[in-house]
Amino acid sequence: MRIVGVDDGSGQVMVGSLNSDDTEVVVIAELAEFWAAPADHLTRDLRDSVRMRAHAVRLVPPVLPGARVVCIGLNYADHVAEGTFKDQELPEYPTLFARWTASLTVDGAHVPVPAGEDGLDWEGEVVAWVGATLVDATPEEALAAVVGYSAFNDITSRKAQKRTSQWIIGKNGDNSGPLGPMVPAGEVGDLRNGLTVQTRVNGTIVQHGSTAQMIYGVGETLAHISELLTLNPGDLLATGTPSGVGYARTPPWLLHPGDVVEVEIDRLGTLTTHVVDNTHRLA
Structure with missing residues (x-):
């Protein structure tokens, strides 16, 4: 699993899992929601999650604005x-x-x-x-x-x-x-x-x-x-x-x-x- 941040232009950063050939991101959660319980989100079943084409979004670090x-x-x-x-x-x-x-x-x-x-x-x-x-x-x-x-x-x-x-x-x-x-x-x-x-x-x-x-x-x-x-x-x-x-x-x-x-x-x-x-x- 490779976890990335996704900016789809809506003003909200999502956290997702990037597939092996870098073509698709499976959405896990919104950024703050993900970091509220990261271990739980990493074990979620993602089979029914939203999928985004990687070329259609901007990948960003999945980092909270207030992180150290x-x-x-x-x-x-x-x-x-x-x-x-x-x-x-x-x-x-x-x-x-x-x-x-x-x-x-x-x-x-x-x-x-x-x-x-x-x-x-x-x-x-x-x-x-x-x-x-x-x-x-x-x-x-x-x-x-x-x-x-x-x-x-x-x-x-x-x-x-x-x-x-x-x-x-x-x-x-x-x-x-x-x-x-x-x-x-x-x-x-x-x-x-x-x-x-x-x-x-x-x-x-x-x-x-x-x-x-x-x-x-x-x-x-x-x-x-x-x-x-x-x-x-x-x-x-x-x-x-x-x-x-x-x-x-x-x-x-x-x-x-x-x-x-x-x-x-x-x-x-x-x-x-x-x-x-x-x-x-x-x-």
Whole structure:
């Protein structure tokens, strides 16, 4: 099952299941209704549900407007070792930053290179979707609350990111958060068992890692966050990227208009993004 958002032009976003050849979406529920009880909706019998032709609607992330998107900045030791923080000890707690939901988009999206940037950088990773309210949760409770996972590309404007110690502005460019369909957690399994994360630029492999290498686990990180703020159904956790990012290469390798990026993750599929010039922001 692959869960997507659907905008049919009526002003209401629906959540549906995209079929295997991307031609049809079976409607499950309205967006807020879905996130009120996501686990229940994922087990519904959809045989009598409304079907929409995918080409006749606009696919959107099935994300609530008020959802929080929390991201782990440094979660693979080989990625830490290749970058700016290579000479520092690993912190006890994960480095977290935020994305706004407005930065999220879907498979096939066009991502503009902002003015003033030499290019964009790729970061292929897995996103976990929270499916239940979490307050002071244990790691086990938090992991059990994850309702699904998606492929994600945390596309970064490195100049903006590195101007200050706060990363948010460089992580929230227009369309800079392509997000694949959500696959139910039961179909994915435990990330600690290892899903292969591979990123390709114009067909060349630039990242190849395993989620088994993550420093901070999904359950542990969500539990830590839940000590400070209440996590709600529909919130997201981006789990970090393995080594191979562009800025850390010699010479640096950044994305330019015309480049195509693919993030392929076991059981989650392939997420494709097209890099375009800044004029597309005005389109």
